[in-house]
Amino acid sequence: MQKLSIAVIAGDGVGPEVISGARTVLERVGERYEIVFAFQEFDWGAEYYFQHGRMMPPSATEALQSFDAILLGAVGHPDIPDHVTLNGLLLPIRRGFDLYANVRPAVLYEGVQSPLAGRQAGDVDLVVVRENTEGEYAPVGGFLYHQQPEEVAIQTAVFTRRGIERVVRFAFDLAVKRNKKGRVASITKSNAQAFGMVLWDRVFQQVAQEFPQIETESLLVDAAAMNFVRRPQSFDVVVASNLFGDILSDLSAIVTGSIGLAPSANLDPARRFPSMFEPVHGSAPDIASRGIANPLAAILSSAMMLDHLGRADAAGAIESAVREVLAERRVRTPDLGGDSSTREVAAAVAARVG
Numbered sequence: 001m002q003k004l005s006i007a008v009i010a011g012d013g014v015g016p017e018v019i020s021g022a023r024t025v026l027e028r029v030g031e032r033y034e035i036v037f038a039f040q041e042f043d044w045g046a047e048y049y050f051q052h053g054r055m056m057p058p059s060a061t062e063a064l065q066s067f068d069a070i071l072l073g074a075v076g077h078p079d080i081p082d083h084v085t086l087n088g089l090l091l092p093i094r095r096g097f098d099l100y101a102n103v104r105p106a107v108l109y110e111g112v113q114s115p116l117a118g119r120q121a122g123d124v125d126l127v128v129v130r131e132n133t134e135g136e137y138a139p140v141g142g143f144l145y146h147q148q149p150e151e152v153a154i155q156t157a158v159f160t161r162r163g164i165e166r167v168v169r170f171a172f173d174l175a176v177k178r179n180k181k182g183r184v185a186s187i188t189k190s191n192a193q194a195f196g197m198v199l200w201d202r203v204f205q206q207v208a209q210e211f212p213q214i215e216t217e218s219l220l221v222d223a224a225a226m227n228f229v230r231r232p233q234s235f236d237v238v239v240a241s242n243l244f245g246d247i248l249s250d251l252s253a254i255v256t257g258s259i260g261l262a263p264s265a266n267l268d269p270a271r272r273f274p275s276m277f278e279p280v281h282g283s284a285p286d287i288a289s290r291g292i293a294n295p296l297a298a299i300l301s302s303a304m305m306l307d308h309l310g311r312a313d314a315a316g317a318i319e320s321a322v323r324e325v326l327a328e329r330r331v332r333t334p335d336l337g338g339d340s341s342t343r344e345v346a347a348a349v350a351a352r353v354g
Helices: 015-033 046-052 060-064 082-096 161-178 196-208 221-230 242-255 296-308 312-328 342-353
Strands: 002-011 035-041 069-074 101-107 125-131 141-144 152-155 183-188 215-220 237-240 263-267 275-279
Touching: 002 015, 015 035, 015 069, 015 296, 015 312, 015 342, 046 082, 060 082, 069 296, 101 161, 101 242, 101 296, 125 161, 125 242, 161 183, 161 196, 161 237, 183 196, 183 221, 183 242, 196 215, 215 221, 221 237, 221 242, 237 242, 263 296, 275 296, 296 312, 296 342, 312 342
Parallel strands: 002 035, 002 069, 069 275, 125 237, 183 215, 183 237
Antiparallel strands: 101 125, 101 263, 141 152, 263 275
16 A cells, blocks of 8 residues: 655635545545545645735745645635735745646547647647746846836846756657657747747757657747647647746647646656646636536646656546546536536546546
């Protein structure tokens, strides 16, 4: 019997609902695969902010350090500016634990309708690897003449050779591991950003020479956005900066039918710190507490967590159960055209796992 300690930050909006669904499935897969999950909940997020004036305590990363992994629901509240919520919880964990590889798969499953005409199940099967700790989201900058009419804001993007090389190398290794199309596409805007993005292009080309079996493609981000719509089937692994990876991964989620199906992993590939797993969709305050949020992104994120923790067997069982439920076209939440509740979808997946 294997024991896994999981820190749970359900967070805001629909976060508690989808995390509850993911835990239902994890507990069922634990029974089948002899895994005991020791969940510990942390009440950090918007409600914590309203009480304490911050999203989590100063000692948060110390409290999380000893866990095998972190399962996060969502961060964000209509009454708190987004830059406060993100910089108060999500980004400090990513940076504090050096979770530099953000992995976001996008799959067009059987039983799901793509908004793109003529796309069939399996036509889209790609992964966006997003650099997660520097780039455009580096906390470098500030205000001058703050809150005055002549106010100036400076936001500096930071690209290091180390940061680029390690995430690009991760993307190539992932393409080898996936053993599918054998392609890596690098996304920049080096025609306009002639320093950081040019360094990115140069490092990408150097790393690519170590993987002669992998096809490569370098695209400007505007062309990449167009091709995610025009020819999504051509992509396998896509590696991009913090900002571009963030945007393109949301686009890839919608191309595959719903952002409610999009999982993600924030990884420390060196396994020095606990990695964090979360659905891409955010807190969705417009549907919070209605019981209709799609739990599949959280459930698939938990499968990514198990895979990272060395339990590919249990992860595969969850993925197969999700595929079967979607293919049946019977139990599905409103974002997929159904009328099932969050709990009903989670229960259907759990039943398939069992």
